[in-house]
Structure formats: structure tokens, C-alpha cells
Amino acid sequence: MATSSTVRAEERRSAILAIVNREGAAQLEKLAVDLGVSPMTVRRDLDDLEAEGLLRRVRGGAIAISGPRLFGERRAVRARAKQVIAAKAKTLLPTMGAIALDASSTVAALAPALNSHAGLTVATNSYENFTAIRSAQNITAVLIGGEQEPSTGSFVGKLACDAAESMLYQCFFTSASAVDADHGSSEVSLAESQVKHAFARRSRQLVLCVDSSKLDATAIATTFDLTEVHLLITELDPADPRLDAYRKHTQLL
Structure with a gap:
């Protein structure tokens, strides 16, 4: 069960990242509705993705990281x-x-x-x-x-x-x-x-x-x-x- 839950979390985070990269930004509440999960779940996903350096958290959501990096x-x-x-x-x-x-x-x-x-x-x-x-x-x-x-x-x-x-x-x-x-x-x-x-x-x-x-x-x-x-x-x-x-x-x- 834990493995299945982990897979779902990875798929959800991949979906979030794809949306942020495609649109340049995403609102937390809209992500929760689109993905059918709670805002708290999305908030944790955004925090995890930011910790991995994949996006940047802003008030109410996240924005894509653009430009070359060292x-x-x-x-x-x-x-x-x-x-x-x-x-x-x-x-x-x-x-x-x-x-x-x-x-x-x-x-x-x-x-x-x-x-x-x-x-x-x-x-x-x-x-x-x-x-x-x-x-x-x-x-x-x-x-x-x-x-x-x-x-x-x-x-x-x-x-x-x-x-x-x-x-x-x-x-x-x-x-x-x-x-x-x-x-x-x-x-x-x-x-x-x-x-x-x-x-x-x-x-x-x-x-x-x-x-x-x-x-x-x-x-x-x-x-x-x-x-x-x-x-x-x-x-x-x-x-x-x-x-x-x-x-x-x-x-x-």
C-alpha cells in the first residue's frame, strides 16, 4: 500500500511540475481542484518540489524556474x-x-x-x-x-x-x-x-x-x-x- 501511495505522489508531483513549466505559474487552489486532492496535499507537493530545486514557491502557488543555472x-x-x-x-x-x-x-x-x-x-x-x-x-x-x-x-x-x-x-x-x-x-x-x-x-x-x-x-x-x-x-x-x-x-x- 505504501508503494502504491508513493507512486501516486510521484505522478501527482510530475503533473504539477508539468503544469507549472507549461504555464509559467500555478495557483495552489486550482491545482487542488484539477488534481482532485486537498490544498494541504498540494502545498506539501509544492514544498517538496521546491526543496528539489524544481520550482519556486510564491504566495498562493508556485512559479517556474527559468534561465540557465550553474x-x-x-x-x-x-x-x-x-x-x-x-x-x-x-x-x-x-x-x-x-x-x-x-x-x-x-x-x-x-x-x-x-x-x-x-x-x-x-x-x-x-x-x-x-x-x-x-x-x-x-x-x-x-x-x-x-x-x-x-x-x-x-x-x-x-x-x-x-x-x-x-x-x-x-x-x-x-x-x-x-x-x-x-x-x-x-x-x-x-x-x-x-x-x-x-x-x-x-x-x-x-x-x-x-x-x-x-x-x-x-x-x-x-x-x-x-x-x-x-x-x-x-x-x-x-x-x-x-x-x-x-x-x-x-x-x-
């Missing part, structure tokens, strides 16, 4: 979900060649798994991810330089794109600010989106790693159509109904 802020958000995603993603690591990791904190959770994949070359446009990769034994870490995006700490711009396209990758592991079944993945920064396109153009396989809080939402800059994505990884079971809108476009893990 890596340190993003790393603490939905940490358990990122670990589940990383556990799935590590099964896709090749035994040789090169892979690319974007500047996301979600993909950063994959770094510890590289210790068991000696011989790989791993490229990223994130100094934080580069530092984590470099600590792995017998891994060649490559930092894609360029202009530093001050609000995210990642490297972007023409130099970053040119460097990203100078190698051939077995797989590109990337995340997104938001994912929508109709519009695909999107970012809060056009510059971030451009570097991801550069990595993808040189990759045999594109793997999109996002936690469920990113689903059913859009950001500013379009990045990948879901038909371009070879595999979508979330912390959810692939059979979860929340993924129904996505399974017709791409493979799920």
Missing part, C-alpha cells in the same frame, strides 16, 4: 533519479573508441562508471565533467574549449562546436532542459543547443538522459527531434504510462 546548483537537483539514469546508461558504454558527454549534471553521474572502461576517450564541454572523467583510470579525457557560458559554466561558441566536430564518437550522452513528445528536446540557451548538435553530428548513437521532471515541457532553443534520438533514458520503468507519448518516437530504457 553546474553546482543543477547537480543537487533530483540526485537519486540521476543515479538511476546513470546505472542504465553505463550498460551502453562501448569497450573502445570515443564517447561524448555534454555539460549536464545528469550525464555527470555517469563518470564513476568509466573506471571499468579503460581505453576509452571521453570528450566533454564541461570543466566539471572533465575533472570527474580525468580521475578515472586509463581514460583519455578531452575538454572541448571555447567561450565559457557564464550562467552554466559550460564551453560554447564556434570554437567549441569546431572542436566537438573534430572527433568521431561511438555514443553521445546528453540531457536537456525540457523534453516534449511533439517538439523534442530543448534548452534554455541557444549556445548550449548548438554545441550539442555538433557532438551529435559526429556520433553513431544519440542517447538522451533526462529525469521525469523534464518531461512534457519546453524551453527556448529546440535541440533534437525525438526521431533523431536513438534511446531515451529516464529513471522511470519504460512501461510507465508517463512515457506513453514518447514510446512511438524513440526507444526507451
